[in-house]
Amino acid sequence: MRETTLEVLNEEGLHTRPANEFVKTVKQFESTVTLQKGDTDVPGKSLLKIMKLGIVTGDTITLRCDGPDEDAAMDALVRLVQPGSPE
Amino acid sequence: MAGFVERLIRSGTILVRHHAGDWEEAVRVGGALMVEAGLAEDRYIQAIIENHRTIGPYFVIAPGIAMPHAKPENGVLETGYALMTLDEPVEFGDEENDPVDILIFAGAINREEHNREVIPQIAELCDSDVHIAALRAAGTTEEMVAALQRFEAALEAGELD
Numbered sequence: 001m002r003e004t005t006l007e008v009l010n011e012e013g014l015h016t017r018p019a020n021e022f023v024k025t026v027k028q029f030e031s032t033v034t035l036q037k038g039d040t041d042v043p044g045k046s047l048l049k050i051m052k053l054g055i056v057t058g059d060t061i062t063l064r065c066d067g068p069d070e071d072a073a074m075d076a077l078v079r080l081v082q083p084g085s086p087e
Numbered sequence: 088m089a090g091f092v093e094r095l096i097r098s099g100t101i102l103v104r105h106h107a108g109d110w111e112e113a114v115r116v117g118g119a120l121m122v123e124a125g126l127a128e129d130r131y132i133q134a135i136i137e138n139h140r141t142i143g144p145y146f147v148i149a150p151g152i153a154m155p156h157a158k159p160e161n162g163v164l165e166t167g168y169a170l171m172t173l174d175e176p177v178e179f180g181d182e183e184n185d186p187v188d189i190l191i192f193a194g195a196i197n198r199e200e201h202n203r204e205v206i207p208q209i210a211e212l213c214d215s216d217v218h219i220a221a222l223r224a225a226g227t228t229e230e231m232v233a234a235l236q237r238f239e240a241a242l243e244a245g246e247l248d
Contacts, residue, residue, distance in 0.1 A: 013202040016154060020145045047148055051210035054203040 001066040002074045007058060009082045014055035018080065023047045025076050031067025033077065044077075091168060091208040092239040096232055098124040100169035100192070103231050110144075110179045110187070111136060113171065114155050117190045120169035127194050128162035139179070147181035149213045151223075156193040159201065163194035166205065170231070172222060189222060212238055215247050 012018050026033045026044040033044030037059060042049035044063075055061060061081070065073040095101065100120040107113035118132030134157035139146075147153045157163065169192035176186030191209055195201030212218055218241070221234035241247055 012198065015198075015202040015206050016148065016156070017142065017145045020148075048210045048214040051148070052207045052214065054207040056199050056202040 001064060002070045003062060003064045004074060004078060005060060005062045006078065006082060007060050008055055009057065009084075010080065011057055013057045013059070014050060014053070014061075014081070016051065019047055019050045019055075022050065022077065022080055025080060026073070029065075029067070029069045029073035029076070031065045031070045031073045033066075033073060034064045036062040036064070090239060090242075091205070091212070092235045094166070095168045095170055095235065098126060098167050098169075100124050100126070100167065101228050101231050102169075102171040103225055103228055104172055104174040106174045107177055110139070110153075110177050113173060113177055113187075113190055114139070117155065117169055117171040117192050120171065121167065121192050121194060124167065124169070126163070126165045126167035126169075127157075128164060131157050131162035131194060134158070134161035144179040144181040147179045147184045147187060148210075149219075150184050151176065151187055152184070152189045152191065152213050152219070153179055153187045154191045154193055154209055154213075156201075159194075159196050159198060163196055166195045166200060168193050168205075168209075170222075170235075172225070172231075189219070208242075211242055211247055215241075218247075 010018055034041050035044050037053045114135055121127040135155045146155050171190045173188040176188035178185045179187050193205050195205045218238040225231040225234050
């Protein structure tokens with residue numbers, strides 16, 4: 001299991017369009033992904049549940065990826081949440 | 088901040104079982120509710136249509152439900168919403184969630200408010216099968232308002248999961 005806590009740097013936060021990209025990316029991988037903000041943990045493939053979290057730029061979230069391709073999944077998701085970060 | 092339901096009822100931006108020939112007509116008619124209520128300028132509607140053409144139907148967020156919206160700088164005048172249901176669903180080009188018969192238009196005057204306040208309230212509604220079924224069942228504006236008020240009461244009572 002990979003776990004990363006990071007600040008959302010994507011300038012639009014995780015509202016509809018970025019959240020949609022996030023979900024599509026999650027679905028490309030076999031690993032199970034969860035996203036946590038505060039005390040709330042939601043499945044990474046549920047757009048509505050991610051939207052409910054109301055994530056804005058500057059929020060801190062924790063991503064967890066668990067499965068055979070967890071490294072690749074984590075890398076791809078971190079790039080979405082922190083665009084421009086080193087690969 | 089006033090909630091989704093309160094603002095929707097106050098602005099009178101509700102249209103029930105309208106007939107639209109295609110997604111673009113649905114967006115134009117629903118968007119016009121926002122414009123007529125003074126919540127947005129005409130270019131808000133145009134921005135939604137352009138976004139759909141260039142980026143795709145990313146605002147189709149759940150089975151049968153679209154949330155057309157545009158960035159604050161694209162003609163949003165005041166934070167507000169419009170709700171439209173269709174008598175016959177239309178295709179937006181989203182494999183997973185087509186066809187669409189509920190459109191929730193959203194506009195917020197700044198991005199932070201949009202992400203932190205507006206989006207979560209709409210997501211709560213869309214994630215509730217019972218309340219979405221009630222919106223679809225509403226045949227008049229009065230029935231729609233009553234269905235929305237039941238949702239708001241459940242939300243405030245913490246009865247949604």
